[in-house]
Amino acid sequence: MTMNAVLVFIPMPGMGHFLSMVNVAKLLMDLNSNLSSAVLFNNLKSNPTVSAEFDSIIATTASARIKFINLPPPPFDKDVPLFKSLANFGRSQKPSIVEAVTNIVRSVPGSPQLAG
Incomplete structure (x- = not known):
């Protein structure tokens, strides 16, 4: 089976977001066999x-x-309130996310299309 499209999920830290994203990924893959x-x-x-x-x-x-x-941990500043640290989470993770997505697309045979 050839996979034509890849969906990338990036939950916020914490079990609740992680588990929800995993369940959505599984549901979408069940609906379309061409997704990974x-x-x-x-x-x-x-x-x-x-x-x-x-x-x-x-x-x-x-x-x-x-x-x-598993991405490298983001640089949290212990002197910054947690809500401000979380607000900067995506920005601080951008280099790791770009690298991971690039590796995903390159590593899958047939160079799948990044679907979302």
Whole structure:
């Protein structure tokens, strides 16, 4: 089976966003067999229980059609309030996201189209 399009999901840090994005990716791939997905995430490993949940979801979900890429942790400044740090999250992750997406498209045989 040839995959024609790749969907990239980038949830905010935290289990709630991660799990929701994984479920949306699975649903969309069930609806269209020509889709594959990549979930770019940050397992900040600040909480061993949450980290184990990430590992469990990845172990039971990863396949040829869904890949998980753990991005490097964003540079959080402990002197900046959390809501401001999260507001800058996407901007601070941009170089890692661009690199990961470039690698995804290059690494899949047949150079799939980035669908979203």
